[in-house]
Amino acid sequence: MNLSVTSSPDVLPASADQIRAEIILIAGATASGKSSLALSLASEITTAGRQACIINADSMQVYKEMQVLTARPSNEEVKKCPHELYGHVSAGDEYNVGRWLSEVQAAIARAKNAGQIPILVGGTGLYFKCLTEGIADIPNIPEDIRKAVRARHEAEGTYACHAALKAIDPQAYQRLEATDPQRVLRALEVYEATGRCLSDWQSDPVIPPITAPMLKILLTPSREWLYARCDSRFEAMIAEGALEEASAMAELGLSDTLPAMKALGLKELLALENNEISLEEAQLAAQQATRRYAKRQMTWFRNQMISWNSISEQEYYNKTSYFLSNIIKMLDPV
Structure with missing residues (x-):
């Protein structure tokens, strides 16, 4: 629930007495x-x-x-x-x-x-x-998969890992920067661990x-x-x-x-x-x-x-x- 407060500190909403934030x-x-x-x-x-x-x-x-x-x-x-x-x-x-x-x-x-x-x-x-x-309720990534993805990154670099997303998660490939290794590797980890791409997980209710x-x-x-x-x-x-x-x-x-x-x-x-x-x-x-x-x-x-x-x-x-x-x-x- 979002409680409204005026953008000016001088006046409160008319309903302020009934609105209470926890x-x-x-x-x-x-x-x-x-x-x-x-x-x-x-x-x-x-x-x-x-x-x-x-x-x-x-x-x-x-x-x-x-x-x-x-x-x-x-x-x-x-x-x-x-x-x-x-x-x-x-x-x-x-x-x-x-x-x-x-x-x-x-x-x-x-x-x-x-x-x-x-x-x-x-x-x-x-x-x-x-x-x-x-x-999204994404399962925890097993440590062995996390280490394998990190090893791949060390060997191939961030740009190669980002390019790999194009085939398995086109939306993530478009959305993520090739200079952002943390998010790129996260997308790879999720796919390797679950067989489902990160973008699909994030589209769930x-x-x-x-x-x-x-x-x-x-x-x-x-x-x-x-x-x-x-x-x-x-x-x-x-x-x-x-x-x-x-x-x-x-x-x-x-x-x-x-x-x-x-x-x-x-x-x-x-x-x-x-x-x-x-x-x-x-x-x-x-x-x-x-x-x-x-x-x-x-x-x-x-x-x-x-x-x-x-x-x-x-x-x-x-x-x-x-x-x-x-x-x-x-x-x-x-």
């Missing part, structure tokens, strides 16, 4: 301020005499090795409010949306049992889409895992504001230890196909670690990659989250306190 979802591009907003909302909920639990919905912030690189909440921030599904996965794990869905449902249940309001926050649109709309009333908030800041924050945030990351994290990741010797290796800035800092580029070049390249990624996120959100409540930075960032007080009025009463 779960709050906050989605936004990288550097949009969503984590800060979630903390502020949790504080406002506490002030109102309730409790909240912030639950991660970002595919990169699950990795324990990269707190700075993934802009995971700091240790000090975590102490202010219960946090779930942050930094609990090894970078060497094949973490995916199916595993997250299982874990997030358990986290939501724990929060509700503890009398806490779940606040799901993150920038991974696919996580939110699968949570609110459902996901699905049931949303969570049907409780949700307040869906999508942060849609101006491009200029967002890009400036992307640039300044990476500069702050360098100062806070991003180089050291990248160096530690290099020592793990992980495959480039692992999801964790997609962390923003990691590729550039690894190149710096190998003396391939200078610090200035690494910073400029990482900032550009971050801006481009934020642009792709915003495009995806606009196309896939049409029913969500879009809020600009003038509303959630410049008038935070007043905006949050109105959100509190829309929560399910005790």
